[in-house]
Amino acid sequence: MRAVRAPAHPGRVAILQADLLAKRFGPVTAVEEVSLTVAEGEIAGLLGPNGAGKSTTLHMLLGLVTPDSGRIRIFGLDLERHRTEVLNQVNFSASYLGLPGVLQVREVLDAFARLYGLRRPAGRVAEVVELLELGPLLRRKVIDLSSGQQTRVQLAKALLNRPRLLILDEPTAALDPDAGDRIRSLLVGVAREWGGAMLITSHNMREVERMCDRIHFMSGGRIIATGTAAELAGLFGVADLEEVFLKVARQ
Numbered sequence: 068m069r070a071v072r073a074p075a076h077p078g079r080v081a082i083l084q085a086d087l088l089a090k091r092f093g094p095v096t097a098v099e100e101v102s103l104t105v106a107e108g109e110i111a112g113l114l115g116p117n118g119a120g121k122s123t124t125l126h127m128l129l130g131l132v133t134p135d136s137g138r139i140r141i142f143g144l145d146l147e148r149h150r151t152e153v154l155n156q157v158n159f160s161a162s163y164l165g166l167p168g169v170l171q172v173r174e175v176l177d178a179f180a181r182l183y184g185l186r187r188p189a190g191r192v193a194e195v196v197e198l199l200e201l202g203p204l205l206r207r208k209v210i211d212l213s214s215g216q217q218t219r220v221q222l223a224k225a226l227l228n229r230p231r232l233l234i235l236d237e238p239t240a241a242l243d244p245d246a247g248d249r250i251r252s253l254l255v256g257v258a259r260e261w262g263g264a265m266l267i268t269s270h271n272m273r274e275v276e277r278m279c280d281r282i283h284f285m286s287g288g289r290i291i292a293t294g295t296a297a298e299l300a301g302l303f304g305v306a307d308l309e310e311v312f313l314k315v316a317r318q
């Protein structure tokens with residue numbers, strides 16, 4: 068299928084710019100020629116079927132996986148050459164990330180606040196605890212929390228350093244509809260308030276329609292279409308994003 072592109076946000080500063088990223092794992096081509104930009108204040112979505120290459124793309128943007136080729140610029144800086152400076156202002160949360168289970172929630176947040184070298188660690192921990200409603204869980208060990216509660220701790224950790232770029236891999240996968248709804252509102256609020264940018268993956272099409280300003284649709288390691296949810300639906304001649312997904316997945 069030919070790549071179809073809607074224009075990017077004209078005139079807005081690019082927080083993230085990835086050019087022609089590629090990654091193979093042995094015989095598997097996970098990502099092939101992926102280029103995308105995320106503008107200041109934008110919530111961008113990366114969608115696609117299982118195995119499309121979304122997580123691999125995110126891991127390259129976070130410096131966790133080294134691309135075979137391509138270039139990544141974050142805040143206008145080359146990720147490879149300015150790794151520490153860039154990653155200090157980035158954060159990440161994913162449903163598959165583990166937290167140290169034997170630690171209490173408060174200990175986890177205090178440890179990350181110190182690790183990030185925050186200027187007022189106690190004050191910032193208190194802010195994220197309030198934001199994610201973690202007060203009643205502070206003395207609980209992480210291992211004893213439900214998966215939805217652990218997700219909230221993960222997100223609190225990810226917001227500690229007020230990231231200018233927040234990368235979220237299926238952030239609401241473990242949340243019940245009510246908690247998911249509240250986290251979505253919170254994340255949109257955070258993005259609007261801080262002017263930071265977010266790049267998120269999700270298999271929840273309603274979530275993506277509600278949260279994302281722009282969507283990059285991946286299939287077979289490539290971005291095959293970019294646009295708003297309505298633009299993508301129009302492009303594929305269907306009613307909504309869910310139908311776009313089914314059409315792409317079944318082609």
Ligand SMILES: Nc1ncnc2c1ncn2[C@@H]1O[C@H](COP(=O)(O)OP(=O)(O)OP(=O)(O)O)[C@@H](O)[C@H]1O
Pocket residue numbers: 092095096097115116117118119120121122123124
């Ligand atoms: N470390 C690895 N070693 C070998 N193959 C890998 C590795 N990581 C990813 N892959 C392969 O690369 C392809 C893309 O995987 P990736 O995890 O990026 O997909 P995804 O779009 O995130 O899928 P999902 O929706 O299931 O999370 C898959 O075929 C996967 O098996």
Ligand SMILES: [Mg+2]
Pocket residue numbers: 121122123236
């Ligand atoms: Mg994935």
